Amino acid sequence: MEVIFVGKSWKFKKALQEEILKKVTFNKTVYLDKFDINFKPDDETLIVTDENTYPLVTKILANLTNQNVIIKDDFLIPETAKFSKNSFLIEYYYPINVILLKDEVPEILIITPEYxxxxxxxxxxxxxxxxxxxxxxxxxxxxxxxxxxxxxxxxxxxxxxxxxxxxxxxxxxxxxxNLFAHIVNNLPPKKITFAESCTGGLIASNLTKIPGSSNCFDGSVVTYANRIKHEWLGVEELTLEKYGAVSEQTVKEMLLGAIEISKADYALAVSGIAGPTGGTPTKPVGTVYIGVANNKELKVELLHLKGDRNYIQYQAMMNAIRLFITFSRLYTSL
Incomplete structure (x- = not known):
């Protein structure tokens, strides 16, 4: 976990700092006078703010996750956040817990897995x-x-x-x-593979963070360029020329190629325009095709996503996982 202290006042609040750090297991601490408007987490993150820095940090994180900021119980939070007094938790690849530290340490939700x-x-x-x-x-x-x-x-x-x-x-x-943990724990002995373009390996990365993922995953491909789609997955050059890389036809052939080379039971494929450039009037930034297949059938969906590049990639990944779970009917059973 990374702990970030935001604000100039922390230089003079050693006792409160120590009290926070005693409560968490962390591998890195950072001290910032100002919070980076382009912040992206690299790990589970605890962000410690004061009354001066809390509003801006909250607005930046709400914008990062494409949310509105609302007031609940006189506390400013992103609209979908889990919260308690002076503390809220959101997810963006990793859990992010923001606390407003006054005279006492509020509940640190990131270490309270009671939800x-x-x-x-x-x-x-x-x-x-x-x-x-x-x-x-x-x-x-x-x-x-x-x-x-x-x-x-x-x-x-x-x-x-x-x-x-x-x-x-x-x-x-x-x-x-967690959906990735659910797949790892319930898909075996069947296997899944991925053919990723605009997500750049994001789906495979998140699946393999889960212990035991090798039981349902042998490997996948990131086919970014058209040449690689053709040479690795067998996407026809005519398909790419006629319909483009971001198309239903290309994703269908990516799925068939992924099943063929991996011998997996299921394949997911994603191809789209994550931005900020590359969009056209007919295929603007945020246009993403996702698909799922097994040895008998396949399904492709067209998405029109909003947000910055990272958030479009994240949404594409989660939509692909949604499509897989509904296609395979891999729901919880008790």
Whole structure:
């Protein structure tokens, strides 16, 4: 974990610094007078702010994750954040916990894994909320609900097994916990491979962070240039010339090539324009095709994504994972 202290005042608050650092296991500390508007996390990150730096840090992180800033319980947070008094938690590749440190250390959510992540597929947020609200009310749960990449994500208190069963009975298209961990733990003995273009290996990287990923993953390819798509995956030159790299036709051939060279049971393919350049009037920045296939059938979707380059790549990855889970029906079963 990286701990970042933002603000000039931390030079004079040694006792509070030490109190924070005693509570976490960290490998790096950074002291910044000002928070970088282009901040991107490289690891789990705890950001410690004061009253002067907290509002700007919050706005930068909300912008990073393409969210609005709202006020809850007199506390400024990104709209989908999990929060408690003077502390909020969001995810952008890695968990990011921002705390506003006054006279005492608030709850550090990044080291408090006492929450449940619920992923709902094939429903929009309002429909899922309507169906699950009676369960949440019956057990006095206070969930945070939002949509990301076509998935309804819910964060709430740790759930007993009987509550999970009620949720699955109500909405069977559900996965509890981290989606990559779910794939690693439930896909074997079947295997998956990836043919990535605009995501540049991001899907494979996130899957292989999970221990045991070798049980469902032998390898994948990053086919960035058209020549590599043709030579490695067998995408026809005529397809690339006629339809372009960012097209349904190209992604279909990427899928077939990935299945052929890997011998995997499933393949995911992604090709798009992550920006900031490369867009055209007919294919603007954020145009992304994602596809999934097995040995019998395939499916391709067209996405129109918003955000900076990194966020478009992140959304493309998560949409591809959504497509795989719905295609394979790899939902939680209890």
């Amino acid at each position: 449940e992540e619920i992923n709902i597929f094939n429903f929009d947020k309002d429909s899922a909320k309507l169906l699950l609200e009676p369960i949440f009310n019956a057990y006095k749960l206070n969930p945070v609900i939002f949509e990301e990449a076509g998935i309804v994500k819910i964060y709430t208190e740790i759930l007993e097994e009987k509550i999970k069963k009620e949720i699955l009975k109500t909405i069977p298209y559900t996965v509890f916990g």
